[in-house]
Amino acid sequence: MKAEYINSFYIATQDVFQLMLDLNVARGDIKVLEGMVSGKDANVVLGVTGDLKGTILFGFSNNMTLEMVKIMSGMEMKKIDNFVSSALGEVANIIGGNALTNLSTYDYACDIAPPQVIIGKHESISLANERAIQIPLKTDIGEFDISLFLSENKNS
Amino acid sequence: MLKIIFKRRLFSKNMLFYDILGVKKQGENIWKEGIFMMWKEKYKIGVERIDEQHKELFKRLSNFIQIVQDDIPWKEKLDSVKETMAFMQQYVEYHFDDEEKYQKEINYPDIELHKEIHAKFKQEIYDYVQIFEQGEFTEEKVQEFSAKLMTWLIMHVGKMDQKIGEYVREKGE
Ligand SMILES: [Fe+2]
Numbered sequence: 001m002k003a004e005y006i007n008s009f010y011i012a013t014q015d016v017f018q019l020m021l022d023l024n025v026a027r028g029d030i031k032v033l034e035g036m037v038s039g040k041d042a043n044v045v046l047g048v049t050g051d052l053k054g055t056i057l058f059g060f061s062n063n064m065t066l067e068m069v070k071i072m073s074g075m076e077m078k079k080i081d082n083f084v085s086s087a088l089g090e091v092a093n094i095i096g097g098n099a100l101t102n103l104s105t106y107d108y109a110c111d112i113a114p115p116q117v118i119i120g121k122h123e124s125i126s127l128a129n130e131r132a133i134q135i136p137l138k139t140d141i142g143e144f145d146i147s148l149f150l151s152e153n154k155n156s
Numbered sequence: 157m158l159k160i161i162f163k164r165r166l167f168s169k170n171m172l173f174y175d176i177l178g179v180k181k182q183g184e185n186i187w188k189e190g191i192f193m194m195w196k197e198k199y200k201i202g203v204e205r206i207d208e209q210h211k212e213l214f215k216r217l218s219n220f221i222q223i224v225q226d227d228i229p230w231k232e233k234l235d236s237v238k239e240t241m242a243f244m245q246q247y248v249e250y251h252f253d254d255e256e257k258y259q260k261e262i263n264y265p266d267i268e269l270h271k272e273i274h275a276k277f278k279q280e281i282y283d284y285v286q287i288f289e290q291g292e293f294t295e296e297k298v299q300e301f302s303a304k305l306m307t308w309l310i311m312h313v314g315k316m317d318q319k320i321g322e323y324v325r326e327k328g329e
Contacts, residue, residue, distance in 0.1 A: 019314045020307070022196075072306060073221055074194045082296045083225055086303035094311055 004106045005148055006030065006135060009056070012098035013137060013146065020091060021071045021139075028136035028143075037134070037147050041065065042080060043118040044092035050110035052103070054150040058092045064142035071141075080119055089115035095146075194218045194306070199313045201321030206258060209251045210313050216244040217309060221302050230295045237298060244305075245281065252278065255317070264323055273316065277308060 010027055017023045040059035048054050060068075066077045068091065069084045077084050093115040100110045132149040194214045200207050220240040223233060252274040259267040284301045 016311075020310050072194070072310060073225075074218065075222065075225060077225075081225075081299060083221070083299035083303050086300040087307055090304055090307035094307065 004103065004108075005052075005150055006133065008102035008106075009095070009099045009146055009148065010135060010137075012095045012102055016091065016095045016098060017139065020094075021068055023071075023139045023141065026138045028138060031134040031136065033132045033134050033147060037132075038124045039118060039121055040144070041119070041121050042085065042088055044089050045116045045118065046092060046096045047113035048096075048100075048110050048150060049113070051108040051153055052110050052150045053153040054148070056092075056096055056099075056112075057147040057149070058095075058144065059147070060088065060144045061142055064139075064144060067141040085117040085119055089117040194310075201317055201324075203258070203321060203324055206255060206317070206320065209254065210317070213244075213247055213251055213309065214313075216240070216247050217302075217305060220244045221306065224295075224298055224302050234293070238293075241298070245285075248281065249278070255320075259320065262320075262324060262327070264320060266319065266323075270316065270320075273312070277312075280304070280308075 010025075014025045017025045037057060037059070041062040042060045042065040044058040044060075046056040046058075048056060062080065065080055065084060065088050069077045069087045072087060093112070096112045096115075100108075100112060103110060132147050134145050134147045136143065136145045194217060195211050199210055199214075201210075220237075220243070223236050223240050226233060256267065256271055256274065258264075259270060264270070284297070287297060
């Protein structure tokens with residue numbers, strides 16, 4: 001997994017969190033995954049097509065999700081309903097879109113599919129057989145992570 | 157039952173605003189001014205005409221979301237949801253048109269791209285309206301719609317519209 005992928009997603013996350021949530025994001029140590037992730041409370045899956053192919057998975061805790069939507073809406077959120085999960089999906093979608101724009105400066109042309117939100121910790125999410133990397137991220141309202149399952153698809 | 161009390165306010169000769177004076181639930185006013193505001197000072201672009209409109213837009217969106225998210229059975233608040241949604245939608249159209257007019261007035265170089273993005277977003281709104289009109293006016297769909305509006309507006313005003321302000325400042329120097 002190339003450093004460009006990691007940087008593109010990390011920078012996109014920082015930009016979007018600063019703009020939408022007034023939060024700084026710090027990065028932890030990168031982890032290598034073996035194609036399986038144990039799901040968090042709230043997960044967003046983005047499909048990537050084009051020069052890169054694969055999946056991006058965002059994992060948030062319950063509390064952090066509610067807090068994020070509270071910051072955006074200015075309203076107290078009691079539970080993860082469709083408003084909260086849609087808003088979360090959109091934030092991830094915007095990060096994904098910005099990351100792809102960043103990647104285009106390295107000559108990767110990609111598209112993303114609409115976000116899919118999966119609520120519920122019990123599920124472990126199997127996304128690919130290939131190795132993936134996980135970027136742990138830290139903010140003042142909690143920790144979350146982004147897992148990248150991407151492979152190069154440039155010969156097409 | 158929810159009852160929303162609006163007051164008409166004339167802003168300028170071609171701009172009519174509505175203020176929400178109160179939201180009554182079983183006769184009791186549940187309106188709290190502060191929580192309806194999503195506006196942040198950093199969204200300002202430095203052009204009063206546009207900033208005022210953005211504030212109004214966020215206010216109407218907050219009103220709408222507040223009603224959608226209120227702890228009242230969906231059936232009971234349906235009329236209020238429809239009312240605040242139409243109220244907001246109307247203003248989105250008005251604002252996009254006026255912002256485009258303003259961009260033309262100042263010879264904004266990125267006007268075509270900006271118009272295209274407005275048009276794309278309006279299309280997304282129409283797509284939802286279509287779903288709603290076909291009878292699928294469900295709580296889930298309306299929640300999804302309001303969440304998309306919220307994130308889209310924050311990003312658009314917070315990022316893309318800022319460039320209009322930057323251009324005005326550069327030109328002024
Ligand atoms: Fe705009």
